Amino acid sequence: MKTFQIILSKWVSALLPVFLVLLPGCGFKDIDKRFFVVTLGIDKPTSSNKLFKVSVKLAIPSPQERFGSNQSIIVTEEANSVTEAVRIIKSKVDKELDFGYTKAFVFGESLLNEDGNLYEIMDWVNRRRDIQLTAWMAMGKPDALSVLQAAPRSERLPSNMLFLSFGQSGTETAYIVSEYLFDFFSRLKERGKDPILPIIERREDDQVSINRLALFNKQKHVATLSPYETKIFNSFYEQIGKVDIPIKYQNNYVTIDANTIRTKYSIQNADSAKPVVHLTIKILGLLEESRMPVKLSELQQIEKVAEQELQLRVLALFKKLQKAGVDPIGIGLRYRASHRTDQGEWEQWQEKYSRLDFQVYAQVKLMGTGVIE
Known part of the structure; x- marks a missing residue:
């Protein structure tokens, strides 16, 4: 009996990896089959029968990190919900979208000037289990897509200029207010403390400026603070x-x-x-x-x-x-x-x-x- 148990345990140990490989529904994908979304932007759509225009900035891996190696792809889709737009975007690329490294969410100015959009957007962002609560939030001017399209030659990684600015690990200035996802959602729900978002303005020289602040009354954008x-x-x-x-x-x-x-x-x-x-x-x-x-x-x-x-x-x-x-x-x-x-x-x-x-x-x-x- 003891000999039979030893033989059986050896067969199980040998066949277990084969069974795991053949199991259907496995969600793991190799890194070469993933697109890492570094920044996500949401705008008001140009089509009148849609609610949102969602843009994702996908990083293209580079063999070495150097100035100008910020290669990326931006894919855009208009839909009646953020979920639907993301699903359609997945049909336009050959790899799985990974939001685990998304560090910034940019919302278009025209979208935030209307009542009710904030809650629907934040509902999707907070429900996804793969999105970091420490991601940065901002308002894009004139829109989020133009901010995502900015690609300064000084960047080593896609959207790295935003990450260095908000994280105060690069530039250090009192003109930049850093707002995290968890704090923005708390302000949106908590009575007695209203939401804020730094404003990212796209410049003609393919750079961006971050020196103003947008104020919200739980529903929409109501006022803007000057740089001073x-x-x-x-x-x-x-x-x-x-x-x-x-x-x-x-x-x-x-x-x-x-x-x-x-x-x-x-x-x-x-x-x-x-x-x-x-x-x-x-x-x-x-x-x-x-x-x-x-x-x-x-x-x-x-x-x-x-x-x-x-x-x-x-x-x-x-x-x-x-x-x-x-x-x-x-x-x-x-x-x-x-x-x-x-x-x-x-x-x-x-x-x-x-x-x-x-x-x-x-x-x-x-x-x-x-x-x-």
């Missing part, structure tokens, strides 16, 4: 440093390099008819540029002027957010955290938000005038 407003917002959103602050001093302009930025806010008199939001911003930096000679004894005066200018600019930004009826910072979320009631706390906050009073306090500290006086 985006820079101020980013100090509250990510508290990123390396911010330049131009100010007017004695009929001349000087520029402060803010190396460190610390911001915080609190809600005062939240239960009153007109709550007050206290915003505090602390900046530590250097004098980076000046159109006139500046002495060390003048730094304190420059700090005072910078504080006044900064208070006015931050106040203007929050007034703009309030007028647009959006709350991307999350002030309403903090209010709800301390005012949990059985019903009505959200409706109360919506009514109070339009009457909020903002008070801004800035503190600027300059460590020197650079390497010259």
